[in-house]
Amino acid sequence: MAEEEVKLHGAWGSPFSKRVEFALKLKGIHYHYIEEEVLTKNKSPELLKYNPVHKKIPVLLHKGRPIAESQVILEYIDETWKGYPILPQEPYERATARFWARFIDEKCWPSVWSSFSEGKKEEAIENLKLLEKELEGKKFFGGEKIGFVDIVANFIAYWVPLIEEATGKQLLGEEFPALCRWKDEYVSSAVIKEHLPSRDKLVAHFRARFPSN
Known part of the structure; x- marks a missing residue:
């Protein structure tokens, strides 16, 4: 899978951003990481475009389509890519x-x-x-x-x-x-x-x- 298919807008010290990174790593998914300057409130135009409601990281892009909110992203990752299960099956x-x-x-x-x-x-x-x-x-x-x-x-x-x-x-x-x-x-x-x-x-x-x- 090409890295361009999966992109993550995150912040180095954010536990919410790291949730998504850990899930991607556990699944073995290659991705391109984009660091956002959230502490300085200098948010990129891309972040504001992809998450216009909350204007926050993390945002996952898969094939150009954005998914926001870390728990929602975790469920999306688990449903999209098989292998290591994140959520229980029962x-x-x-x-x-x-x-x-x-x-x-x-x-x-x-x-x-x-x-x-x-x-x-x-x-x-x-x-x-x-x-x-x-x-x-x-x-x-x-x-x-x-x-x-x-x-x-x-x-x-x-x-x-x-x-x-x-x-x-x-x-x-x-x-x-x-x-x-x-x-x-x-x-x-x-x-x-x-x-x-x-x-x-x-x-x-x-x-x-x-x-x-």
Whole structure:
């Protein structure tokens, strides 16, 4: 498959952008990557053209047709290219994976961010406890292999520990043994580890983002 058929507009340090990259890598799909300057708000005309509604990364182009929103893109990738399955095949398990992925984006992400930016940890802790319970007895959220929910939860595995380092605030403590085991397994996976953003660059970014901590 020619690289020109698949293009990804993303940002180097975005966990949402990395979701799509990880899925493409797990599937073995060749693609052309276009870095967007989202931190400076200098968005390219192409990005604004391909995602006029939200004007955000990531955007995947397949044969010239744009798909926006990371979870939507993950499902598109899984339905378009066979091989490594990202979503479960069984309908109930598939629906359950979608439920937890939505929970992560709608509840966990905002509460975790607020715990660092505003010092409001209670809601984040409660949400993480629900994920901890869901992970009990499992290597990954879907079982023995990295899947949809793991990819969606990538910010907990890699970004949160770096924010903890940058701010000096701990969120993932010993009360989350399953989550801590999971994050170590996730970031140690060969495909994921090889394509994680620069640790030092991210820590520096978060130190600048949270200057009062």
